[in-house]
Amino acid sequence: MNLVDIYVQLKGDVEYIERELERSMDARTMELYQSSTHLLKAGGKRIRPVFVLLGGKWGSYDLERLKLVAVPLELIHMATLVHDDVIDDADKRRGRETVKAKWNNRIAMYTGDYIFARALNIATRLDNPRVHQILSKAIVEMCKGEIEQIRDLYNWNQGLKHYLRRIKRKTALLIAISCQLGAIASEAPEERIDSMYRYGYNVGMAFQIADDLLDFTATEKQLGKPVGSDLRQGNITLPALYSLWNGGRDGHRLRSWIEEGKLNEHIEEAIALIRGGEGIAYSRALAGRYLDRARAALADLPDNATKRSLLEIANFIVERKF
């Protein structure tokens, strides 16, 4: 089932945003155009524009205004992907060569910078400083999240709060402001804007926890990469942390490998142990709790097609993961 099928009523508008995304790249600088639209053409769920459009339904829906936040939000997401690829020396994304592999690190670095700047520049066509504040603040937070994630590599002394703050910055924030900025751009009432932010935040948290879970529970074929890739790369996520916190025989084995610096030697056992441990059920329950909160955030909204779409999308993007 394709996400687009869920919200058929937005199809035309999402396609319009898609064309605007492509138009947003400067065709006159050909190398830049090619490198920046390369990723664009690889497609994607365009989930952020969809949230903008749904947020826009709570005020006076105007696609010409909404595109001025929908396009920037998708561009910001794309810019982070381009920069992730530079850093991680990745060679494939969405089945295509990355910008970095096809051109080089220099081009990819500045392409990411270009896309970030273009995103913020497009948003300035909306004569509303609040929009610019929210967008630029979100990028600041996302960068902090990226740096924290580097600091947290192989760090097993993380509490739940620490993990949650990291995934907020990494994922939930951009989804939250997509929902919020759609409502702001359409001049929806403040309480609708708040509801949309809370909905987006909670969906984003649920989504990232589910994604971290999937890295252990899915098959290599489903993932397109080895099971437990996060752990192999030192990115310690909730299922792994919970196994450690939970103690017991498995927790102690994990701890001793870590303390003796032998985790890499025992990586397959560690992954099997986490897969079979209680961190899986715990993470699933926590994702479910965020999903409940996302639904609760919509409680005061009138029961209409937009609300039903938001509820369906929340279920879809989180639950398909299990």
Add this chain to the structure above:
Amino acid sequence: MNLVDIYVQLKGDVEYIERELERSMDARTMELYQSSTHLLKAGGKRIRPVFVLLGGKWGSYDLERLKLVAVPLELIHMATLVHDDVIDDADKRRGRETVKAKWNNRIAMYTGDYIFARALNIATRLDNPRVHQILSKAIVEMCKGEIEQIRDLYNWNQGLKHYLRRIKRKTALLIAISCQLGAIASEAPEERIDSMYRYGYNVGMAFQIADDLLDFTATEKQLGKPVGSDLRQGNITLPALYSLWNGGRDGHRLRSWIEEGKLNEHIEEAIALIRGGEGIAYSRALAGRYLDRARAALADLPDNATKRSLLEIANFIVERKF
């Protein structure tokens, strides 16, 4: 002679901006704070804030408003330095280790992104969308310039227009908007804003041409790197281009090395040839012409201390190069 000595009347305000620059970095994320203030502490001429303050003198001068563009402009400049260091694999800047060398590419990449975003975020505290448009547009142009510079490496088929467009994006634009935004932030009359932009643009062009010239005319000791470093790295600047355009015996020798792919073998001869060629005088004259235009841009402004400072700075930052 220190640049600060020239405009003593700004000393206190420049020091205030300096403290605000340091405060603008988030101390709570310690790694980030250290990496981002590392470059800050290395100092610099703070020429962009100085231009902002001088631009601000043409309207109602308010340091609390001016800092909201002065700090972002210096941060944008710093972010480009951090990203240049990642890309160029540089290990030293201003006599200190680069962020990249002291931490690593990942940290430096996201530190640069963080500084960019922080810059734009600080500017949003000014409730003036025009400021945000100008700033984000400038970053877009600067990124294009960076990508063009990569494309233009070892490209000898550049005309003068091409070279000038590249240095505009690389250097002149940020100086131009520093002057312009200072005037805008202090709500100076439109014609003053225009004059300041033109002044800054022409000073910036003169400055970059002088800098490109210096790479051939200065000594290794003065430069802190080998003479002709630009050419050695494939960055082809005006003195080199002019030698080629100018033809004659030297131009033909240069062309034959290029066409035979033997420039690197003959790099010392090529540098000596350019140093002794007419490209030097041509570049010097062109820098002088831009300097004249910078002075002319100030012609309609009242003859006061601010104008005299602008004239002195223009002379200083360009002519000390020769």
